[in-house]
Amino acid sequence: MFSQAVIKMIGVGIGESLYMTLFSTLLAYIIGLPMGVVMVLTDKDGIHPMFYLNKTLDIIINILRSIPFLILMILLLPLTRFILGTTIGATATVVSLVIAAAPFIARLVESSIKEVDFGVIEAAQSMGASPLEIIRKVFLPEAKPSLIVGSAIAVTTILSYSAMAGILGGGGLGAIAINYGWYRYETEIMIVTVILLVIIVQVFQEIGMRLAKKFDKRLK
């Protein structure tokens, strides 16, 4: 049905999509995870309330989350060019993916940690745990199953963002879908890429749910 060249191209597309998605997710977590933790910590009912820091972070997260991804990408073109010297290709997309995903991840992390029972935190405090110890030994391990579910949501969202980036010259399956399906009317290729995206999302979601279940000791 497809020529060798097309199949090879799709193969490269899958690789690029996975690379963009996973690499961006990793970097976005490096920024978003501490942000989420700080949000919980500095909340007015948190274990170390800091009103202004909390409010400032809250506003930054809301602003970044309210800009549609495509617009954010355009706004970030100068930054991308400054960092990488180019604005096209998979790596260039990573820059805007990270900035779009980090605040989203911060919110996911924040809500996961807030699920941890306050009584357990109080117990840790009564045993003399410092805020840092509470983060390391209570927040993160106790919220682990929820954090894993969150990361599955994050990965799949970032994958769909990365596909969108195809419009602005990003790589991956999204670019193939747009270049062939939209500009060249080769609908079959577009359908194939869409099916592949669906499968990748399913796989990530399934892995996430299974891992979460495996790690959750509340269920057994």
Place this chain on the structure above:
Amino acid sequence: MEHIEPIIRLNHLSKTFKSKDSVVNALDDISLEIQKGEIFGIIGMSGAGKSTLVRCINLLEKPTAGSVLFDGQDLLKLNQKELRESRQSMGMIFQQFNLLMQRTALKNICFPLELSGMPGEQAHKRATELLDIVGLSDKADAYPSQLSGGQKQRVAIARALATNPKVLLCDEATSALDPATTHSILSLIKKLNKQLGITIVIITHEMSVIQEICQRVAIIDASRIVEIGTVEEIFSSPKSTAGKKFIYPNSSKTQHFERNRCIRVVFDGDFTYEPIIANMILDCKELINILFADIKNIDNKAYGHLVLQIPDDDIAADKIIKYFKMKKLSVEEVVSGV
């Protein structure tokens, strides 16, 4: 006992919670002393401030005024790090157990040891010993979700004891447990008090808990301590209104019979040794008024009759009549005014 320096001394402690449009005085000028090695109870209705009070002892809540002396040390003058260290000398257990759900029983007990910087292997050994003390050696690898309420509280107790604290604070520790489990947890606490000499502070709303294990008790009502003394003193002559309410919980339900329904119960020798009226009251949970009694002891058997005034409520009256009939006594309704 009075001459020993108390392990915990609260001086004129007050705690006010302020929200946007209201001020709540949770604690109002609380002063009390808890002696080394005693089991001290603090009882109060919900909302009286007892949970806030116990949290002020380890500064989980910071009092608005007053001072907290623990083992001679003014806790409010400590910095964060010193406070965390002194908290390791105070274990605490909770109504909802508050175990780490993602750690096994053993690892839960290791938690405070990790915080105190004990090396892993040593912590593991100590945690195993503690599990043995609370009688759960076989549950080392179980997660809290696999344990019953009583077992969870045992793990929580072991965890609270891990760092050899001088005081164990119990915040409604048995309120989520059934009576049998409550009893076993209280016996365990009593045993630990005896064996380890650890001071126990128990917060509860149940007089039965105080009665079972405490030596001294403070009654807290509407943010103030209204009465304090040995359990014997308080039980034999409660002075405060709140104290009376705890000791005689049903006295407010005193009944007055409006209608004058009476029954005559005839004894024909079968019930010499059975306290039949008392049993009826306990079993039926209904009150009666003895208007007239004429019982003779003939050859160690009771003969005679009683005239009882019974509740106006037909269902209650019926219950009482049926009870006596079930006991094979002859019962007849009589016109009042014997």
